[in-house]
Amino acid sequence: MSWAGPFQYDIGKSREPRLPPGELAFDRQRPTLLVLSHLRWSFVYQRPQHLMSRFAREFNVLFFEEPIPSEDGQPRLEVRSEENGVQVLIPRLPEECQGEAARALQRAMLDDYLARLQVDSPMLWFYTPMALDIAGHLPASLIVYDCMDELSAFRGAPPELVEREQALLQRADLVFTGGYSLWEAKKALHDNVHAFPSSVDIDHFARARARQDEPQDMQPIPKPRLGFYGVIDERLDIELLDQVAQLRPDWHIVLVGPVVKIDPAALPQRANLHYPGARTYEELPAYLSSWDVAIMPFALNESTRFISPTKTPEYLAGGCPVVSTPIRDVVRTYGDTEVVHIAATPAEFVTAAEQALAAAADRDRFLTAADSVLGDMSWDHTWSLMMEKMKWAM
Known part of the structure; x- marks a missing residue:
């Protein structure tokens, strides 16, 4: 036809x-x-x-x-x-x-x-x-x-x-x-x-630095919260996430985003792992504001070999310290800063998150360092x- x-x-x-x-x-x-x-x-x-x-x-x-x-x-x-x-x-x-x-x-x-x-x-x-x-x-x-x-x-x-x-x-x-x-x-x-x-759209994500009404689905989740937003696909290291959740059952890990190209049933299920689903761009600052640490738990594989995650400057613009696996472009751009912490293994990820939580406690110093890293990025x-x-x- x-x-x-x-x-x-x-x-x-x-x-x-x-x-x-x-x-x-x-x-x-x-x-x-x-x-x-x-x-x-x-x-x-x-x-x-x-x-x-x-x-x-x-x-x-x-x-x-x-x-x-x-x-x-x-x-x-x-x-x-x-x-x-x-x-x-x-x-x-x-x-x-x-x-x-x-x-x-x-x-x-x-x-x-x-x-x-x-x-x-x-x-x-x-x-x-x-x-x-x-x-x-x-x-x-x-x-x-x-x-x-x-x-x-x-x-x-x-x-x-x-x-x-x-x-x-x-x-x-x-x-x-x-x-x-x-x-x-x-x-x-x-x-x-x-x-x-x-x-990064700094003005958009900087809204997370001011007091926000917590999204309703975040309110029942205890703190500290480690959060991620983005597409949940083969680029995420779900085994690492599962082990971090097991090592620190008192931490709650939130993964906001659509599940694509992987079976949702394959995602680890624990009491301290949360999958709210996809949210709009307008909603992201409110979620970011409700987290203590932002995470980028990317797997190290062919699909992540060349990525340069947009999330890194967005998290920083929102005033949230970052923990990332050693993605090449993240390490070369942010690895020597005090606002992005690099970790390769579950144990290292826990240690890096502890350091990020400590850095966030001195908020004025953290925000000054984050703004210095962002510079004129836009x-x-x-x-x-x-x-x-x-x-x-x-």
């Missing part, structure tokens, strides 16, 4: 006034930035959302996500407006539409929508090399590859991802990496690679530097 345009457009709920298809906020005098993402805008608020909500100050930003099934079996493009007018585009495909047929349908949907907007040569921004199959045919005024993770090392990565990345690196005008370890891995593969470790600064690189590359 084949499908052809013109396609249906579904204008979904948004923070902006709802408008007819093709009439969402769009200024034809501005350049258009088309973002191809494997991460969904509404999943976890992280690097893509921080950057694209800022790029939307200068560009029309179209954020094209991976497809999801269509409830009625008819192909259509769901469109909604998000922060600063970012248009999120979600292809809805019939379940039986798979493989090359699905890719061809997405290409056709994208071509049709760009034609409606009268966009001829957008800037292309890739978060996943696999999207070359969807947008690689488009004429582009600039091609950016924002390599925020080594996706080929993640569980379930398609086997052809490495080949697609090689093709994207050959075509890209500009490559950004989500950390210095990734920059070291990619710098020999392209002549215009720049490291941009994830930054998403606005990262965005402005990226803008400069893009202008030079055009």
Whole structure:
């Protein structure tokens, strides 16, 4: 079976006034930035959302996500407006539409929508090399590859991802990496690679430093509390967490976030381990404020070899001392500070958490040290530097 345009457009709920298809906020005098993402805008608020909500100050930003099934079996493009007018585009495909047929349908949907907007040569921004199959045919005024993770090392990565990345690196005008370890891995593969470790919205997380109403699900949990927020997947060392909980049954460990790519039943279950589930970006400062120590219990494996966790500066901006396993970019950036403690084993993690609790007791000193580490770090600064690189590359 084949499908052809013109396609249906579904204008979904948004923070902006709802408008007819093709009439969402769009200024034809501005350049258009088309973002191809494997991460969904509404999943976890992280690097893509921080950057694209800022790029939307200068560009029309179209954020094209991976497809999801269509409830009625008819192909259509769901469109909604998000922060600063970012248009999120979600292809809805019939379940039986798979493989090359699905890719061809997405290409056709994208071509049709760009034609409606009268966009001829957008800037292309890739978060996943696999999207070359969807947008690689488009004429582009600039091609950016924002390599925020080594996706080929993640569980379930398609086997052809490495080949697609090689093709994207050959075509890209500009490559950004989500950390210095990734920059070291990619710098020999392209002549215009720049490291941009994830930054922080200091004002947002600094709310955690002021007195907050504790979230209701935190109130019954005794202190001290060691907290984590983020995606709970193969990157977490759940065995380490289980052993730390066993070593210190008087401590309570809280893991806030969705469980992805691992069986929830595989998570350790103890009276002092708590899994509240996913929370919104707006809710995170209140959770952070209710914890005594923030933790990053990442496993040391292929999927974490190149990560540069956004959580580190967010925790510090919130006024919470950090204990992390020895992730390379965490050690090189924060390992010699007194606000981030590094631990590799369960026993070391307990000792480091004790040190973090002691550091937090002298709050004024801790906050001064945390602010010194954060310096001028901000998403606005990262965005402005990226803008400069893009202008030079055009």
